[in-house]
Amino acid sequence: MSQTRRVAPEVVGAQPVAGPHRSRLSRARSFVDLKVSPYLLVSPYFILFAIFGAFPLGFTLWVSLHDWQLAGDKEYVGLEHYEFLLGNERFRTTVVNTLGMFVVATVPQLLLALMLANALNKRLRGRLFLRLGVLIPMVTSVVAVAIVFSQLYGTEYGMINWLLEKVGVDPIDWRASSTASWVAISSMVDWRWTGYNAIIYLAAMQAIPRGLYEAAIIDGASSRQQFWHITVPQLKPVILFTVFISTIGGLTLFAEPLMFGSGRFDGGTTGQYQTVAMYIVQAFRERNNYGLAAAAAWLLFVIIIVVALANYLVVNRIREAK
Amino acid sequence: MSTVASETDVTASETTGPGPGRPQRRSGRRSRKSRAGVHLWDATALTRIALIATIALMAFPLYWMVVVASRDASAATTFPPPLTPGSNLGANVDTALNDDASNLVKGLVNSFIVSGTVAFSVVVISTLAGFAFAKLRFRGSTVLLAIILLTMTVPLQQIGIVPLYLMMVELGWVNTLQAVILPFLVNGFGIFLMRQYTIQAVPDDLVEAARIDGASTIRIYWNVVLPAVRPGIAVLGLLTFMQNWNEFLWPLIALSPDNPTVQVAIQQLTTGNYSADYSMIFTGTLLSIVPLVVIFVAFGKQIVGGIMEGGVKA
Numbered sequence: 326m327s328q329t330r331r332v333a334p335e336v337v338g339a340q341p342v343a344g345p346h347r348s349r350l351s352r353a354r355s356f357v358d359l360k361v362s363p364y365l366l367v368s369p370y371f372i373l374f375a376i377f378g379a380f381p382l383g384f385t386l387w388v389s390l391h392d393w394q395l396a397g398d399k400e401y402v403g404l405e406h407y408e409f410l411l412g413n414e415r416f417r418t419t420v421v422n423t424l425g426m427f428v429v430a431t432v433p434q435l436l437l438a439l440m441l442a443n444a445l446n447k448r449l450r451g452r453l454f455l456r457l458g459v460l461i462p463m464v465t466s467v468v469a470v471a472i473v474f475s476q477l478y479g480t481e482y483g484m485i486n487w488l489l490e491k492v493g494v495d496p497i498d499w500r501a502s503s504t505a506s507w508v509a510i511s512s513m514v515d516w517r518w519t520g521y522n523a524i525i526y527l528a529a530m531q532a533i534p535r536g537l538y539e540a541a542i543i544d545g546a547s548s549r550q551q552f553w554h555i556t557v558p559q560l561k562p563v564i565l566f567t568v569f570i571s572t573i574g575g576l577t578l579f580a581e582p583l584m585f586g587s588g589r590f591d592g593g594t595t596g597q598y599q600t601v602a603m604y605i606v607q608a609f610r611e612r613n614n615y616g617l618a619a620a621a622a623w624l625l626f627v628i629i630i631v632v633a634l635a636n637y638l639v640v641n642r643i644r645e646a647k
Numbered sequence: 648m649s650t651v652a653s654e655t656d657v658t659a660s661e662t663t664g665p666g667p668g669r670p671q672r673r674s675g676r677r678s679r680k681s682r683a684g685v686h687l688w689d690a691t692a693l694t695r696i697a698l699i700a701t702i703a704l705m706a707f708p709l710y711w712m713v714v715v716a717s718r719d720a721s722a723a724t725t726f727p728p729p730l731t732p733g734s735n736l737g738a739n740v741d742t743a744l745n746d747d748a749s750n751l752v753k754g755l756v757n758s759f760i761v762s763g764t765v766a767f768s769v770v771v772i773s774t775l776a777g778f779a780f781a782k783l784r785f786r787g788s789t790v791l792l793a794i795i796l797l798t799m800t801v802p803l804q805q806i807g808i809v810p811l812y813l814m815m816v817e818l819g820w821v822n823t824l825q826a827v828i829l830p831f832l833v834n835g836f837g838i839f840l841m842r843q844y845t846i847q848a849v850p851d852d853l854v855e856a857a858r859i860d861g862a863s864t865i866r867i868y869w870n871v872v873l874p875a876v877r878p879g880i881a882v883l884g885l886l887t888f889m890q891n892w893n894e895f896l897w898p899l900i901a902l903s904p905d906n907p908t909v910q911v912a913i914q915q916l917t918t919g920n921y922s923a924d925y926s927m928i929f930t931g932t933l934l935s936i937v938p939l940v941v942i943f944v945a946f947g948k949q950i951v952g953g954i955m956e957g958g959v960k961a
Contacts, residue, residue, distance in 0.1 A: 343951045351861070355863070359828035359864070362783070362863075363779045363784075363864075366775040366776055366778060366779035366783070366864070367775070367776040367791060368779070369772045369775065369776070370772055373772070373832050374798055374833050376829075377803065377811070377830045377832070378801065378803050381803065381806075381807030381810035382801065382806060382810075384809075385806060385807055388809050388810060395816065429740070440763070441701065444690070444694045445698070446692035448689050448690055449690045453947075453948060455702065456951050457943075457947045457948075458698075458702035458706070458944075459701065459705065460947070460954075461702065461705045461706050461709065461943075462708075463889065463939070463943065464709070464891050464934050464936055464943045465708070465939070466909065466932070466935045467893045468910045468913050468914050468932070469712070469913060469933075471853070472913065472917060472929070472932050473711060473712050473932060474708065476715075476723055476925060476929075477708070477711065479723075479917075480727065481724075482728075484711070484728045486726060487727060488724060521954065522704060524955060525954060526957070528954075551933040562797070576802075577802045577805040577896075579895065581912075582874040584917070587917065587918065588914055590654075598862070602805055603809065606896065606900065609808065610900070619809040619810075622805070622806045622807070622808065622809060625806060626801070629801075629802070643770070
């Protein structure tokens with residue numbers, strides 16, 4: 326969209342028209358200005374990224390190949406940490422937990438967001454109020470959400486078990502099994518982000534040409550068919566965007582499971598809700614094993630790239646299949 | 648804010664849809680069509696109820712926060728759970744603010760400093776780069792923009808914690824605020840948002856005219872671009888502030904409980920105290936969201952506009 330609005334190159338990048346009053350010096354200066362300034366303007370980001378982004382990433386790899394203590398010797402151990410992690414059942418559990426919670430949280434979240442956006446896209450009174458309403462969770466801070474939900478999911482006095490009891494379901498020990506804890510933690514993530522994603526979808530829905538729907542109506546398409554065959558395919562780029570954002574957020578999940586387990590890094594007695602991010606911090610903080618933490622971080626990075634690519638392929642396939 | 652808000656409002660209004668078909672739909676044609684297509688555009692009562700129920704569900708945890716925070720310690724362990732606020736809020740605020748383990752007051756102040764500084768810096772960095780990418784032609788601009796997009800996919804503060812921490816140790820910055828400010832200045836999203844905004848808000852003629860008058864690039868930025876993108880700046884500043892108010896993992900690593908940010912402080916409220924006094928803990932969480940509530944109430948419309956803008960550009 327932006328491309329079409331982009332300026333014709335001759336206009337903007339043009340040399341200033343040099344009037345007779347202009348000296349050669351000022352012309353030379355403005356030539357340098359035109360050539361150099363753009364790079365100066367974008368340089369702060371790249372400098373900061375080099376220091377706080379690229380360097381730490383590369384250095385993580387370096388640290389991961391060592392037995393690294395804050396003080397003392399740094400002994401090169403090659404791929405030992407990686408071998409340990411890949412063969413370690415606890416680490417594999419955290420990977421499964423992270424991926425599991427990512428799926429359990431993201432799939433319903435994005436589907437709900439789509440439905441919510443579809444509802445918000447209709448003729449409604451109090452439009453701004455409703456939009457603000459679905460964004461209410463934005464005002465909570467992440468640890469606050471986690472604390473409140475953890476209380477609601479309390480086994481003995483939690484309101485959710487109380488409600489379940491009302492409808493005749495036995496109380497659930499939300500922290501005991503991985504399934505229950507995944508659901509509980511995913512609900513925190515969904516509560517916080519569904520409305521946000523809905524607003525993003527809503528913006529994209531409004532950009533879909535109405536002519537497409539009018540043609541479909543003439544062809545006798547039901548509103549459900551219109552939703553799946555026009556709205557969803559048209560939203561593909563935005564869906565990709567939200568899947569991407571959710572992937573990064575979901576695979577680095579930390580605050581919610583941490584507070585769910587009363588602030589402990591181990592994520593339950595057998596790590597039933599420990600995420601990779603928690604494992605990294607635990608290795609770093611509690612075991613002071615910087616090499617191991619770095620190796621786990623690098624593996625998490627690889628997982629994020631793989632999942633992001635997989636998402637991309639899946640979303641593309643869905644579009645083609647249609 | 649006028650531009651973002653009014654633009655989204657226009658697109659939002661029910662008469663959206665460019666072209667000639669528009670006025671007709673309001674009158675005669677609509678009734679003819681209504682049998683087939685009306686429920687696509689008209690909200691049914693069911694839609695309305697579902698929306699309101701969803702919003703109520705979204706608001707409930709916050710309401711519950713207020714209920715528990717305004718009662719005494721037994722509120723969270725009573726069956727059936729109480730559903731109305733009590734009268735104990737003042738006393739609970741007092742306890743939470745004076746809790747030794749959490750340093751909540753210091754956390755609030757620190758978070759204001761950190762989030763404010765990050766928001767300001769990100770705005771400066773993003774408006775400069777956004778202007779360059781939107782209105783200036785230079786070799787490699789497409790590639791550089793693509794690189795920024797790629798870097799946005801890397802969760803730096805999670806992946807890079809070990810070297811970042813080692814770096815802070817080396818610089819002697821562990822437990823200082825600059826340690827939790829600097830890494831968050833790397834914000835590609837801001838550049839994209841401001842690029843998009845600048846493309847729309849700054850007419851090319853204006854840039855061209857300023858050039859002909861002999862204005863330097865930085866003068867054009869200051870006198871032409873900055874005034875025009877002010878609404879975009881507000882949105883980016885607010886979103887960045889809110890996002891940084893919520894940062895948790897890296898502050899937890901880089902700071903200690905005696906000099907926390909607000910998230911670390913309320914985490915300390917729960918883990919630093921042996922007895923779980925829920926009304927005090929919930930009061931802490933309530934205090935931690937007050938600035939966000941204020942921002943949301945004052946600038947909600949702009950934030951909605953900003954999110955919609957940011958999503959579409961992607």
